[in-house]
Amino acid sequence: KDLGFVHRFERGENGAPTLLLLHGTGGDETDLIPLARHVTDGATILSPRGKVSENGMPRFFRRFAEGQFDLEDVAVRADELADFVAAARESYGLPAPVAVGFSNGANIAAVTMLRRAGVLAGAALLRAQPVLVPKEPVDLAGMPVLILSGDRDPIVSDYDSAGLAAVLEAAGADIRHETVSAGHSLTQTDVDLLKGWLAGLS
Numbered sequence: 001k002d003l004g005f006v007h008r009f010e011r012g013e014n015g016a017p018t019l020l021l022l023h024g025t026g027g028d029e030t031d032l033i034p035l036a037r038h039v040t041d042g043a044t045i046l047s048p049r050g051k052v053s054e055n056g057m058p059r060f061f062r063r064f065a066e067g068q069f070d071l072e073d074v075a076v077r078a079d080e081l082a083d084f085v086a087a088a089r090e091s092y093g094l095p096a097p098v099a100v101g102f103s104n105g106a107n108i109a110a111v112t113m114l115r116r117a118g119v120l121a122g123a124a125l126l127r128a129q130p131v132l133v134p135k136e137p138v139d140l141a142g143m144p145v146l147i148l149s150g151d152r153d154p155i156v157s158d159y160d161s162a163g164l165a166a167v168l169e170a171a172g173a174d175i176r177h178e179t180v181s182a183g184h185s186l187t188q189t190d191v192d193l194l195k196g197w198l199a200g201l202s
């Protein structure tokens with residue numbers, strides 16, 4: 001069945017988490033699978049490929065330039081991703097997944113949560129920034145969210161990541177925000193923090 005996105009699906013073990021993996025710009029559906037395998041035992045993995053192409057590089061929504069997002073496209077693409085998750089849950093018989101997103105994938109995860117509150121059971125947002133500030137109040141009461149920022153990230157400033165944390169916190173999410181000594185790329189510290197946070201969910 002066509003679920004609307006090119007994707008990888010790997011069924012895991014009973015009792016292990018179900019993860020929605022969302023790659024960064026220029027990645028694809030295979031990118032984050034080794035990371036997910038490294039930080040969990042037997043997770044079920046749902047991993048779509050972003051449908052927007054920026055000079056051949058897959059992304060989850062359009063931008064005019066770095067940090068200048070096409071907000072109309074963002075909304076449409078987030079809803080499309082939410083529909084994909086719903087279709088995949090039905091087709092594969094899955095619970096609501098926990099998103100693990102990097103960079104552009106983290107950004108679409110945050111927007112999806114803010115537009116469709118029930119779609120995700122939680123989210124690890126790696127190098128995320130605020131893209132869309134909701135106009136109406138959003139209820140994310142108790143939703144576990146991990147935000148990992150890099151203190152030398154040239155793309156996402158401390159101000160940006162703190163702003164995103166504030167938006168999600170205002171919606172009631174249970175936020176853990178850590179700033180690691182890193183740039184935009186992930187480090188071993190990110191991997192360790194992600195692993196610990198995921199272990200604490202179950």
Ligand code: MLT
Binds near residue numbers: 067103107
């Ligand atoms: C974005 O466009 O979503 C962010 O700038 C992160 C990225 O470079 O993909």
